[in-house]
Amino acid sequence: xxxxxxxxxxxxxxxxxxxxxxxxxxxxxxxxxxxxxxxxxxxxxxxxxxxxxxxxxxxxxxxxxxxxxxxxxxxxxxxxxxxxxxxxxxxxxxxxxxxxxxxxxxxxxxxxxxxxxxxxxxxxxxxxxxxxxxxxxxxxxxxxxxxxxxxxxxxxxx
Amino acid sequence: xxxxxxxxxxxxxxxxxxxxxxxxxxxxxxxxxxxxxxxxxxxxxxxxxxxxxxxxxxxxxxxxxxxxxxxxxxxxxxxx
Numbered sequence: 001x002x003x004x005x006x007x008x009x010x011x012x013x014x015x016x017x018x019x020x021x022x023x024x025x026x027x028x029x030x031x032x033x034x035x036x037x038x039x040x041x042x043x044x045x046x047x048x049x050x051x052x053x054x055x056x057x058x059x060x061x062x063x064x065x066x067x068x069x070x071x072x073x074x075x076x077x078x079x080x081x082x083x084x085x086x087x088x089x090x091x092x093x094x095x096x097x098x099x100x101x102x103x104x105x106x107x108x109x110x111x112x113x114x115x116x117x118x119x120x121x122x123x124x125x126x127x128x129x130x131x132x133x134x135x136x137x138x139x140x141x142x143x144x145x146x147x148x149x150x151x152x153x154x155x156x157x158x
Numbered sequence: 159x160x161x162x163x164x165x166x167x168x169x170x171x172x173x174x175x176x177x178x179x180x181x182x183x184x185x186x187x188x189x190x191x192x193x194x195x196x197x198x199x200x201x202x203x204x205x206x207x208x209x210x211x212x213x214x215x216x217x218x219x220x221x222x223x224x225x226x227x228x229x230x231x232x233x234x235x236x237x238x
Contacts, residue, residue: 112209
């Protein structure tokens with residue numbers, strides 16, 4: 001193996017290690033080592049976006065996605081927009097993507113965006129659908145969100 | 159004076175305002191003890207409901223499996 005390849009391999013081992021420990025500040029340094037020698041490495045670019053978002057650097061992550069034209073990272077892009085309170089754009093990012101039917105991550109995010117947009121009827125339908133079709137460790141939290149939607153609907157009707 | 163203070167006395171002052179005086183205040187034994195005047199009075203108001211960001215839980219690093227060949231396997235392929 002050439003030195004460059006070995007360098008990338010060892011950096012990926014670090015990304016994996018720090019990622020598993022949720023030490024994203026350290027993981028991002030390892031990712032930068034990869035991008036230093038392989039700037040087009042798609043996996044590394046993806047990792048960098050995830051690290052930035054995990055570190056709450058939404059603006060930076062969003063710019064990084066745009067600059068590197070990471071069109072496949074629909075979830076990450078939309079999530080940044082959601083956190084930057086650009087809800088219309090966040091919804092557009094998801095709905096302009098060609099992914100249909102939506103995978104669970106995009107469905108969950110889209111539903112939260114509908115809530116922020118105060119489109120409670122659609123949001124309620126969407127949550128009912130998610131709750132029917134998922135079993136994970138966040139079922140209580142999701143039902144809490146459903147109640148929040150129902151409460152807002154009740155207030156709206158008064 | 160001390161004996162008169164020891165007697166049960168009606169008072170409208172909350173306990174907080176008469177900490178230096180001894181008074182047998184029967185209200186302290188009830189469910190509505192006169193301890194501290196809260197201002198403003200409590201009243202129901204609309205609140206922002208709890209809403210969890212569950213999408214965040216889906217934010218994960220991509221699979222690094224193909225980037226992480228075990229060193230042992232790699233070594234074997236070089237020497238072998």
